[in-house]
Amino acid sequence: MSNGQTSILILDDEPIVSKRLKPSLEKKGYEVETFTKGADALQRVRERHFDIVVTDLKMEGVDGMQFLSEVKEKYPDTEVIVITGFATMATAKESFNKGVFDFLAKPFKLGEIAEVIAKAEAKIKKG
Amino acid sequence: MKILVTLDAKNYSKNILKDVARLAGNTLADVVFLGVQDDTASPRQSLVNTLLKYQKDIYSYFSPDDLPYAEFSSDRLEEKGKGDWTISAKGMKEFTLRIKSGSVAKQTIAVAEEMNCDLAVLGCGGKAGCEWDGEMNVPLRIAKDAPCSVLVIKQTKKTNQIVSILDHSVVSQDSLEMINQLVTLNEAGLKIVGVQKKKDGHKAEVEKRMVELLRYYNDLEINVWVKLLNSEEVKPYVTNISRESIVALWMGKESLIKLLFSQSMVDKLLETTQSSLLILR
Numbered sequence: 001m002s003n004g005q006t007s008i009l010i011l012d013d014e015p016i017v018s019k020r021l022k023p024s025l026e027k028k029g030y031e032v033e034t035f036t037k038g039a040d041a042l043q044r045v046r047e048r049h050f051d052i053v054v055t056d057l058k059m060e061g062v063d064g065m066q067f068l069s070e071v072k073e074k075y076p077d078t079e080v081i082v083i084t085g086f087a088t089m090a091t092a093k094e095s096f097n098k099g100v101f102d103f104l105a106k107p108f109k110l111g112e113i114a115e116v117i118a119k120a121e122a123k124i125k126k127g
Numbered sequence: 128m129k130i131l132v133t134l135d136a137k138n139y140s141k142n143i144l145k146d147v148a149r150l151a152g153n154t155l156a157d158v159v160f161l162g163v164q165d166d167t168a169s170p171r172q173s174l175v176n177t178l179l180k181y182q183k184d185i186y187s188y189f190s191p192d193d194l195p196y197a198e199f200s201s202d203r204l205e206e207k208g209k210g211d212w213t214i215s216a217k218g219m220k221e222f223t224l225r226i227k228s229g230s231v232a233k234q235t236i237a238v239a240e241e242m243n244c245d246l247a248v249l250g251c252g253g254k255a256g257c258e259w260d261g262e263m264n265v266p267l268r269i270a271k272d273a274p275c276s277v278l279v280i281k282q283t284k285k286t287n288q289i290v291s292i293l294d295h296s297v298v299s300q301d302s303l304e305m306i307n308q309l310v311t312l313n314e315a316g317l318k319i320v321g322v323q324k325k326k327d328g329h330k331a332e333v334e335k336r337m338v339e340l341l342r343y344y345n346d347l348e349i350n351v352w353v354k355l356l357n358s359e360e361v362k363p364y365v366t367n368i369s370r371e372s373i374v375a376l377w378m379g380k381e382s383l384i385k386l387l388f389s390q391s392m393v394d395k396l397l398e399t400t401q402s403s404l405l406i407l408r
Binding site: 013014016017058059060085086087088089092093102103104105106107108109111112 | 128129152153154155156193219243245300301303304305307308310311346347348
């Protein structure tokens with residue numbers, strides 16, 4: 001958390017997701033970086049720490065589960081929120097086993113993810 | 128995802144619980160069970176008991192370690208307003224029972240708007256059509272006016288195909304995502320049917336839309352079957368496939384399908400389908 005601003009990385013290969021989320025979250029005072037390619041997002045998390053990572057699971061050319069594993073391995077304190085259009089109980093279970101903070105099935109309203117992000121932020125601030 | 132499920136004590140409601148549990152389990156959704164009664168004085172005990180029984184049925188679908196919902200602290204619903212009672216429990220996800228007085232269709236639409244839900248779900252009666260106890264055209268009226276997508280479950284038989292009927296108009300991302308969740312839930316194949324008016328210039332637009340969708344699914348490494356129909360072929364085609372498949376109709380404001388499928392046609396479809404009908408918004 002730099003300058004008291006919570007940093008968020010969003011990875012979803014559908015540009016519309018970032019397009020909807022980024023302005024709404026920035027308006028709430030978050031520092032947001034968005035990625036549509038897993039390799040670019042992975043490169044970025046190797047460069048710097050994010051407080052919260054929001055990631056899709058099923059994307060072209062990248063396994064979201066592998067991405068979130070790498071994030072949690074490198075930064076155990078980063079809260080990861082999974083968003084997926086192809087939700088199953090098994091993927092939810094696997095995500096929670098890997099330590100994700102929450103699991104949201106698409107479609108969801110902006111208010112719903114904003115609420116989850118606020119809870120993750122509160123958890124981080126609480127330490 | 129937020130799911131609203133409207134229920135009463137009849138079999139067409141009881142029969143959808145397994146599907147609702149699977150949907151809630153897969154998507155880890157916040158769920159509201161809504162019951163509607165005539166009187167405004169107090170929540171009818173029989174309806175409270177029915178909803179509590181349904182809640183237990185849904186919870187029993189999960190193993191204790193996987194249950195994302197908490198138990199209610201009591202069985203007593205709190206008054207939220209006149210003719211409006213509720214009880215909620217927040218675990219990892221929220222589960223709510225709500226009872227309202229008035230018309231089933233109107234109250235379902237009102238609660239869907241209030242909770243900003245993504246999907247409204249309800250059951251639908253047997254061979255004689257799709258009537259709800261004591262009120263005419265409930266599924267049809269909800270499908271027509273709900274602010275969100277509506278899933279009407281007619282029979283909970285296993286289906287292996289979802290047929291999504293789309294046209295030239297912009298298909299919302301939410302609609303695609305709702306279809307994707309149903310495909311995943313049913314482990315079903317997906318067929319996308321494009322509808323074009325025979326005489327006008329929509330053909331190129333429909334084809335463009337189909338190519339975009341093919342690319343979208345190709346990127347996700349999901350196989351889809353694609354079919355293009357002229358508008359006059361749609362009704363017989365849908366009536367035929369609805370016996371075996373879940374039909375998803377895109378009925379947004381600008382939708383050609385909304386024009387093609389008059390309310391009576393949707394009603395007829397609800398009557399004849401042997402599976403489920405998803406109205407997408």
